[in-house]
Amino acid sequence: MNPEESFKAVRNAMKAHHEWFKRSLPLIASENIVSPAVREAIISDFGHRYAEGWPGERVYAGCKYIDEVELICIDLAKDLFKSEFADVRATSGVVANLVVYTALTRPGEIMMAMPIPAGGHISHAPVYTKSGNFLGGTAGAVHGLNVEYFVFDRKELNLDVDKSSEKIREVKPKLLLFGASVFLFPHPVKELSEVGKEIGAKVAYDAAHVAGLIACGYFQDPLREGADTIQMSTHKTLPGPQHGMVLAKKELADAIKQATFPGLTSNHHLHNVAGLAIALAELKKYGKEYAGQIIKNSKALGQALYERGFNVLGEDKGFTESHTLIVDITNFQDKVGLGRDIEEKLEDAGIILNRNLLPWDISEGRNYLNPGGIRLGTSELTRLGMKESEMQVVADYIKRVIVDKDNPKKINAEVSDFRKDFQKVHYCFESELEAYEYIELH
Ligand SMILES: Cc1ncc(COP(=O)(O)O)c(C=O)c1O
CATH class of the missing domain: 3.40.640.10 (Type I PLP-dependent aspartate aminotransferase-like (Major domain))
Known part of the structure; x- marks a missing residue:
């Protein structure tokens, strides 16, 4: 690649990444999206x-x-x-x-x-x-x-x-x-x-x-x-x-x-x-509402996944008191595989989360490469304005990929359509800029 081609390739990859996230469900617990002001x-x-x-x-x-x-x-x-x-x-x-x-x-x-x-x-x-x-x-x-x-x-x-x-x-x-x-x-x-x-x-x-x-x-x-x-x-x-x-x-x-x-x-x-x-x-201005909604969303997503056949940890305690949920997916091992396989299938469907060790994985012979769990976080979906009712929809998409084994490509198109109504960052200072809009300066 000559220098111009390298520049174009990098820029095109970044633009494609923005487009992808605009149409996906970002559920990585360690991530979030900043406001336009940030x-x-x-x-x-x-x-x-x-x-x-x-x-x-x-x-x-x-x-x-x-x-x-x-x-x-x-x-x-x-x-x-x-x-x-x-x-x-x-x-x-x-x-x-x-x-x-x-x-x-x-x-x-x-x-x-x-x-x-x-x-x-x-x-x-x-x-x-x-x-x-x-x-x-x-x-x-x-x-x-x-x-x-x-x-x-x-x-x-x-x-x-x-x-x-x-x-x-x-x-x-x-x-x-x-x-x-x-x-x-x-x-x-x-x-x-x-x-x-x-x-x-x-x-x-x-x-x-x-x-x-x-x-x-x-x-x-x-x-x-x-x-x-x-x-x-x-x-x-x-x-x-x-x-x-x-x-x-x-x-x-x-x-x-x-x-x-x-x-x-x-x-x-x-x-x-x-x-x-x-x-x-x-956070000082909007944080009370934002953080409260994160926790409500996690609990709602935990319950919705549980009702759809997922072994969400902590059921007897309301699943979580934070933004995070852990699901033991070993019951799907024969049908779909373990954490890494499930992570890949969900990514094909536009659902981005990560595999995670369960506390007992190492003693049961599994490791971080293909562990028995997945981790989900609700911070970013909450920032996009989603509430408890949207958590039901998200749980349905996950169920259709893992339990019903629907075609991930078909679900990807539906996820993309669902995301159309959630394009702004909430709980922040007003701006016209959309959440994943690529800013061109050159
Ligand atoms: C508990 C904990 N501490 C520290 C870190 C590292 O943070 P950073 O990636 O900002 O260095 C992480 C990252 O996920 C974390 O989960």
Whole structure:
């Protein structure tokens, strides 16, 4: 390809991607879509600049408006999360976790976190699995932490308070890390923090998935329940740009600032800080309704799938208290296959979600390549204006692909037609721009 052809090929692929998402049902739990106002910030000149350091104490010139924006972002974050301190410079959720590990622990110390098959994130994980296989998790491989796992109750789909308390007293971790990538129900932060404090442990909470819910008063309130820090990605239920931030009690401010810069960032992606500030302002104005609707939609989708023959986990607890649902699809193994096969079939039908480990998959001989579960998230469909009645329609499409084995191409055409009425981003500042409209500047 010559340079012009490369340019055209890249641009055409991006346009095709926009067109595809415009016609599909995006159900990936770790994703969302930003508002037009946030998109405007992301393509601003802030994206070409450097501003190392803290507002007012920069290592670079040219920062007067950047400082203004960053201070607004910090104030909004502190206000929404009722936090004494906020650092909005981490460039992603993994970096935010590393900032906390760096500020609160030293290599060789013990951290206790969620087991990966039960929903823990790879950034919480050790270098090796318990059976000695290389895993390369960030906590172990990058910061040298020894990771022990909380005890997970597979029936309750949550941490076992008694057994985890016993383990905390036995292994004496320096840090307890709550939060997960499969986060259906609030963790027992209060109960286990009390045990952690007995042995002098610090408590961190990875809110990557549930940050938008927490900011709007739903799910749980980690800082009031005993957490010393809440760190997060800013682009899942919190509908901001791809970025990160760390909130904390004020006595940890210096350690977190130092760990962030010069520790883990140089430039901190200023266009995303601006986008985050706008997303937080939108949450402050529209968040109560938005986050409440996410949870109503997840519960409605869980019930609708359950009624159509799917083994949605957590039925006895209303399926979920967040944006996420987990479905055990092993009963379809003979007819359709496992997680990866189902993910592919649904993608052909315009339904985009991801395969996911079930807490018992590893012990039953399955792995992440073709696990026994799928994970669904309702944040993006909620942003597109869908409510409980639309969740019935979504569940029907999924059933027709997996249970009835209808032709995915036929369903794809129907999904595309259904999507025509949901083309705007809701719960944000007004704009004429459609959700997946491709912006041509060249
Ligand atoms: C619980 C949790 N923490 C951290 C991350 C990493 O976030 P990022 O992709 O922003 O680095 C994720 C990503 O999905 C996550 O689920």
